[in-house]
Amino acid sequence: MDRIPILRMGEFLLVTIQVDMHDRLAMSLQDDLTTRISETGARGVLIDISSLETVDSFIGRMLGNIASMSRVMDADTVVVGMQPEVAITLVELGLSLPGVRTALNVERGMDLLRDSRKNSEEHR
Amino acid sequence: MTVVKVETMPVDSESQVVAVRQTVRSWAGELGFSLVDQTKIVTAASELARNTIKHGGGGSLKLESLNEGIRKGLRLIFEDHGPGIPDISLAMKDGYTTGGGLGLGLGGSKRLMSDFQIESRVGEGTKITVVRWK
Numbered sequence: 441m442d443r444i445p446i447l448r449m450g451e452f453l454l455v456t457i458q459v460d461m462h463d464r465l466a467m468s469l470q471d472d473l474t475t476r477i478s479e480t481g482a483r484g485v486l487i488d489i490s491s492l493e494t495v496d497s498f499i500g501r502m503l504g505n506i507a508s509m510s511r512v513m514d515a516d517t518v519v520v521g522m523q524p525e526v527a528i529t530l531v532e533l534g535l536s537l538p539g540v541r542t543a544l545n546v547e548r549g550m551d552l553l554r555d556s557r558k559n560s561e562e563h564r
Numbered sequence: 565m566t567v568v569k570v571e572t573m574p575v576d577s578e579s580q581v582v583a584v585r586q587t588v589r590s591w592a593g594e595l596g597f598s599l600v601d602q603t604k605i606v607t608a609a610s611e612l613a614r615n616t617i618k619h620g621g622g623g624s625l626k627l628e629s630l631n632e633g634i635r636k637g638l639r640l641i642f643e644d645h646g647p648g649i650p651d652i653s654l655a656m657k658d659g660y661t662t663g664g665g666l667g668l669g670l671g672g673s674k675r676l677m678s679d680f681q682i683e684s685r686v687g688e689g690t691k692i693t694v695v696r697w698k
Contacts, residue, residue: 462582463614494585494603496610497668525603533607533672534658 444469446476452484452553453477453515458491466502473506477513484553485510488546490521500535507540516556517541520549565632567639575613575642576622584613584625588640591627595636597698605638605696608673612642612692615670618663620644620690630695637678637697645689652682 444465447454453476455469473485485506489495495503507517520543522530530537543549571591575584588609592602609625616623623644630637649655656674661667670692674680679695 460582460585462579464578493589494606494610496607496614497666497672498610498614501666523603525600528600529603529607529676532604532675533611534668534675535666535672 443472446472448476448480448482451482451557452486452550453480453482454486454488456488456491460492460494461499463498466499470502470505470509474509474513477510477515482515483557484515485517486546486549486553487517487519488521488549489519489526490523490545492526493523495522495526495530497533497535500530500533500537503540504537516553518543518549518552520544520546565630567628568631569629570626572624572626574622575616575625575644578617581610581613581617585610587627588638591629592638592696595629595638595698597638597696601696601698604676605640608676608694608696609640611669611673612640612694614665615663615692616642616644616690618665619649620646622646623689632697635697637695639693639695641691641693643689643691648686648688648690649682649684650686652684656682 444455444457503519510517518541543552573587585606589602589606592605621644623642626641628639630639654660656670658671659667677694678697681693684690
């Protein structure tokens with residue numbers, strides 16, 4: 441079965457979703473990411489969904505799950521690059537992705553992850 | 565109202581949801597729907613296709629492109645021969661789920677489409693008809 445690649449960049453993991461995911465692929469991404477967080481000790485996960493043309497409730501739930509799972513593993517999650525028509529549709533569908541941090545693009549998402557790392561280190 | 569074009573496709577396995585999304589998107593594009601409308605229609609179809617598989621045990625999707633006067637529309641009919649829905653108004657409620665999901669499928673797809681019609685008989689199956697007018 442095909443898988444979505446997870447790249448490591450310093451203390452962060454990067455995922456770019458470029459295919460229309462079927463449900464099982466979305467589930468395996470969830471599992472793979474938690475495994476990689478625990479293997480690498482990553483402090484943040486950035487998920488780029490700019491190529492996704494559709495986000496339905498299943499994929500929305502998966503994004504929420506990933507954010508919750510990484511939070512309990514001490515990593516932050518940022519979802520970046522949502523297309524405007526996807527955002528309009530998601531909200532009308534009734535899904536506002538509570539608990540999922542978002543940024544407009546990869547650059548801003550990385551800034552967000554770095555800032556939140558810096559803040560948490562200062563509090564230590 | 566005239567039906568200009570018809571196609572029926574099976575909706576019987578999880579991987580079929582992706583095929584439904586692709587087919588519905590190409591029909592919506594062909595009818596000239598805006599990108600926002602296309603996304604809404606495809607998302608609604610994705611929700612309904614998953615319901616057909618998860619709750620109905622699989623079924624079919626009939627696509628129809630419609631002409632009514634000067635307006636055009638896309639009608640999607642999802643049909644299964646599963647257990648049926650005992651309480652439709654409860655099933656339509658946001659957050660109500662029997663499948664472990666978020667419970668947004670029916671209510672959400674109703675909001676995304678122009679017309680929404682559901683017929684269900686316990687023990688016989690469910691038929692959901694949605695239309696999006698341009």
